[in-house]
Amino acid sequence: MRKVLQRTVAAMALGSIASIAMAQDDGADLVINGEIEITVRAPAPAHMSDTGIDTILSGWVFRSDETRQLEMDDFDNPAFLAVDRGIEAWNTVEGTEGKSCATCHGDVEESMAGVRAVYPRWNEEAGEVRTLAGQINDCRTNQMGADAYAYDKSDMTAMEALISVQSRGMPVNVAIEGPVAETWAQGQELYYTRFGQLELSCANCHEQNYGNYIRADHLSQGQINGFPTYRLKNAGLVQTHNRFRGCIRDTRAETFAVGSPEFVALELYVASRGNGLSVEGPSVRP
Numbered sequence: 433m434r435k436v437l438q439r440t441v442a443a444m445a446l447g448s449i450a451s452i453a454m455a456q457d458d459g460a461d462l463v464i465n466g467e468i469e470i471t472v473r474a475p476a477p478a479h480m481s482d483t484g485i486d487t488i489l490s491g492w493v494f495r496s497d498e499t500r501q502l503e504m505d506d507f508d509n510p511a512f513l514a515v516d517r518g519i520e521a522w523n524t525v526e527g528t529e530g531k532s533c534a535t536c537h538g539d540v541e542e543s544m545a546g547v548r549a550v551y552p553r554w555n556e557e558a559g560e561v562r563t564l565a566g567q568i569n570d571c572r573t574n575q576m577g578a579d580a581y582a583y584d585k586s587d588m589t590a591m592e593a594l595i596s597v598q599s600r601g602m603p604v605n606v607a608i609e610g611p612v613a614e615t616w617a618q619g620q621e622l623y624y625t626r627f628g629q630l631e632l633s634c635a636n637c638h639e640q641n642y643g644n645y646i647r648a649d650h651l652s653q654g655q656i657n658g659f660p661t662y663r664l665k666n667a668g669l670v671q672t673h674n675r676f677r678g679c680i681r682d683t684r685a686e687t688f689a690v691g692s693p694e695f696v697a698l699e700l701y702v703a704s705r706g707n708g709l710s711v712e713g714p715s716v717r718p
């Protein structure tokens with residue numbers, strides 16, 4: 433009985449996705465500051481051959497002209513205030529060791545170029561998959577003797593934004609084989625798990641219904657190449673795990689904690705669905 437009821441609720445929720453309103457990709461290109469060419473559509477990576485998706489698309493493709501525009505010039509992109517704060521933090525000495533990020537890494541533009549494109553990645557010494565946020569906090573606690581940043585708060589998203597900028601335009605290229613394989617498979621399983629009263633998985637919305645409207649929202653493929661992302665609705669940067677939490681909460685389910693092993697695995701898997709798109713963060717979304 434309960435099952436039947438849940439199915440009905442899910443059918444109603446999906447029923448509100450208007451398939452007649454399927455909007456076509458208009459083929460617009462994203463070039464930032466008139467010079468950084470961003471790949472917003474690319475052939476789906478081989479591991480997605482069973483998904484029915486041939487072309488992976490950045491969330492930018494699904495946004496309105498106004499929102500798109502905000503990302504085309506760093507002077508218009510409100511996330512760049514956070515990038516400036518990130519630069520300041522990069523050069524600030526903190527913690528018991530008397531060091532700043534710059535003490536060890538030097539110039540952020542040189543040392544962090546390409547880094548965002550390969551995260552989450554395996555850390556050999558720790559024997560674990562690390563997200564970029566996890567690595568930043570590892571440096572703060574173990575290298576600087578400073579407090580960890582709150583995983584999804586503004587100090588962290590500012591640093592993530594600064595580091596992402598150094599890889600803009602480079603192809604996302606996270607490894608999915610070797611020591612990360614098990615974590616990746618766990619993330620894949622989560623992606624297809626139906627959550628909450630609505631019994632909806634990530635795939636139900638972002639694989640089977642992208643391009644359609646759910647209420648007022650134009651559903652994208654749920655890519656994370658643009659993270660951290662400036663959400664106009666929040667007037668601030670949103671961290672990847674925060675977005676995952678919001679999406680799961682919308683299915684009326686309890687959700688995992690930011691920084692949890694489940695979300696690290698999910699992030700690795702979702703990142704790998706974007707292999708071939710450009711790093712675009714910090715992006716702008718409604």
Ligand code: HEC
Pocket residue numbers: 522531532533534535536537547555557564567568570571572575576591595
């Ligand atoms: C005392 C030196 C030291 C300081 C200070 C330091 N780091 Fe690191 N960082 C390292 C070392 C060593 C590594 C690579 C080894 C590892 O952890 O696996 C690293 C790796 C990284 C990486 C991953 C790079 C890659 O290619 O995968 C990032 C990102 C990073 N640090 C960010 C930061 C940030 C942000 C700060 C300041 C909040 C910082 N680090 C402060 C020593 C430092």
Ligand code: HEC
Pocket residue numbers: 490491492623632633634635636637638646649650651652653654655656658661675676679680682683698702717
């Ligand atoms: C009920 C439908 C629904 C489900 C289920 C759902 N999402 Fe979403 N998601 C949305 C909507 C609506 C948006 C905002 C519009 C968009 O970008 O698709 C969104 C946005 C996102 C974004 C931001 C994309 C961007 O370009 O900024 C990511 C990432 C994302 N979802 C990941 C996930 C993941 C991972 C799951 C599974 C844990 C999930 N979503 C489950 C509806 C859903």
